[in-house]
Amino acid sequence: MKRWLLIFSLATLPITAMAEVYTYIDKQGNRVFTDQPGHGNAKRVPLATSNRMTANPTGAAPVTAAEKTAEPAPFRYDMLRVLVPEPDATLRSSAGELIVSVTSEPGLQRGHRYRLLLDGKATAEPGPSPVFALSNIDxxxxxLSVEILDAQGRTVERxxxxxxHMLRISLAQKRQVKPCALTDYGQRPECPLKDKPPEEKNPFFRFF
Structure with a gap:
């Protein structure tokens, strides 16, 4: 009984008091633990070091899985492409004009907008229309490329x-292809009124 009381007493001692623990066999053959090395056959018992830390050293309450709010996965379109013009198309326009049409599958979602890029630069503010009118293209x-933006302005698809390829025909070239008639002056851009030749007078009135 005394043996177990001594063991219990040693177990409840502070760490500093248990810096050295000894053990020996008494006259009755019992194993005894003590902090007194005075007994002739007492041997020191090596103690394992203890690295005690608080369960939550920062003091912050642990975040449970239920408290974590997972962001919804972004919406993905199955298809997005430029319909008109076709890839590698050659276009002819004296004013450098072009109509661009785009499409997506599924259709544009609520809060989403199209944005057309020409040579990497936006041609206009994003909007819901899939048709874009461009002019004065060099x-x-x-x-060309098209993006779909969400309500926060983030790119969803691109x-x-x-x-x-844009071919801009000059007015002189158009006049060569189709010469200007008298009735064309003032009607066709390549036939301005200032270039209209003077009308010949009727020979009958030459003597008057």
Whole structure:
């Protein structure tokens, strides 16, 4: 009984008091633990170091899985592409005009908007219309792409660059293809009134 009382007493001692613990066999053959090394056959008992930490050192309450609010997955479109013009199309316009049409599958979702990019730059403010009218496009090769933006202005989908080629025919070239008749002056852009030749007078009235 005394043996177990001593063990219990040692177990309840502070860590500093248990810095050295000894054990020996008494006359009755019992194993005894003590903090006094005075007994002839007492041996020191090695103690394992203890690294005690508070369960929550920051003091913050642990976040449970139920408290974590997972953000909904962003909506994904199955298809988004430029319908008109077709890839690598060659267009002819003296004013550099172009009508662009886009489509998506499924259709544009609530709060989403289309934005057309010409050579990487937005052509206008995003909107719900899938048709864009462009003008004064420089002659040469260009790239079109279209984006779908959500209500926060984040890009949901974007197409790859689609090339096209703009040929701007000059007024002189148009006059060469189709010469101006007298009735065309003032009616066709390539036939301005200032270029209209003077009308020949009737020979009958030459002597008057």
């Amino acid at each position: 002659r040469g090769s260009h790239n 197409t790859a660059n689609q090339p096209f």
